[in-house]
Amino acid sequence: MSDTALSEQSQAAQPSLRERKKRLLQEAIEQAALTLFRQRGYEQTAIQDIAEAVMISPRTFFRYFPSKEEVLLGPTRAVMQAGLAYLRALPLTQAKEARAALQSTLLYIADLYQQQRRGFLLRYQIARQVPSVAAFYLYALLEAETAFCDLLQERADEPQNPSQLRLLVATHIAALRVALEQWLDGGGQGDLLALLKNHLKVLE
Amino acid sequence: MSDTALSEQSQAAQPSLRERKKRLLQEAIEQAALTLFRQRGYEQTAIQDIAEAVMISPRTFFRYFPSKEEVLLGPTRAVMQAGLAYLRALPLTQAKEARAALQSTLLYIADLYQQQRRGFLLRYQIARQVPSVAAFYLYALLEAETAFCDLLQERADEPQNPSQLRLLVATHIAALRVALEQWLDGGGQGDLLALLKNHLKVLE
DNA sequence: TTGACTTTTGTCAGTTAGTGACATTATAAT
């Protein structure tokens, strides 16, 4: 683990055979899992079934995903993390108001959802049927809440009342969730951004 | 199962030895579980440990609780169900506005929480540390959401836009959740009702 | 109280998710 950073990343080139195979396998596992979930149902699909489909051992599955749920919830978590990164990188030169920064972040997140419409649609349909997935889906959405508060607190133009800020963030994420669920309930056909914008406007 | 209703409930008397023992055992299991969770931690406590403490077989534990999490989450679910019942029984003679009915229901729920402060405090402290419990806790809070919408729709003075109504309910439950967590973070010392009232006022 | 009936319980066997340890194999670097 000496200076791989130097020898590999300096050229911004290929991410090494090993890395490529890892990505490929990760995607293969995910695809196989989603396919099986859709065919037989989530609970009727054992880790072993997924492993066999990709010709790996069950042990290896768990080296790529910490749990069965995470195959479905990883992207949701990733989108929320991307939202945090977006907020962190928001140019605050014009000293945005906390609410405005939050709104723009949620719209950014909604846009990411829309870009991966297909994947999220399937994931959502499973989450609706399986309580444990639904539960962890909510957790994935809301675990970022305090991080949002911290970021807004440190980057807002003026200090916020922590309690009020928390309420602001929670209700706005609730608006995102509602927009998301309504959009997905409609098969992802409608315009998620428009839906969310409307909800955000109602909150003001 | 013929006419037990007649012979037992007509006198509103003792709920039969069998029923009493069941309640007793259920409470004993719950108490033993909570004690062990506090002593050793949730994940370090196996079902078998709980079963041994109450001198039952592990199989019997699962006849009383469908899962380990449910020992912790049952009361939360019960409180939300009680809220639904309260809303269902709300006298609508004066044709309440949907928001007002919802507010009063959430205050009722908050009151129930406050009445069981001790129990919820412990449960919350565990939920904070264990993701699976936290996830199911959120699920328990939010699974009642659509039921709230349905009830409000059918009982409100005038028909609601379903989408707006959903947003209303989601944000208000979010306010309940925030108030709850802030109250519990403060050790349950503060006034939950006041906190919630404040949050509800902000939402208007 | 006896005796039939119902509910609850324990036992047993099994499935599945998830984890640690270690030997084996594949990739990387020299």
Place this chain on the structure above:
DNA sequence: ATTATAATGTCACTAACTGACAAAAGTCAA
């Protein structure tokens, strides 16, 4: 080629559940 490193498979294990069935306890009528 050779050595170091990282990924994989195998094995053994824990722990949460579940179905089936027999044993025990509670119920009720005669």
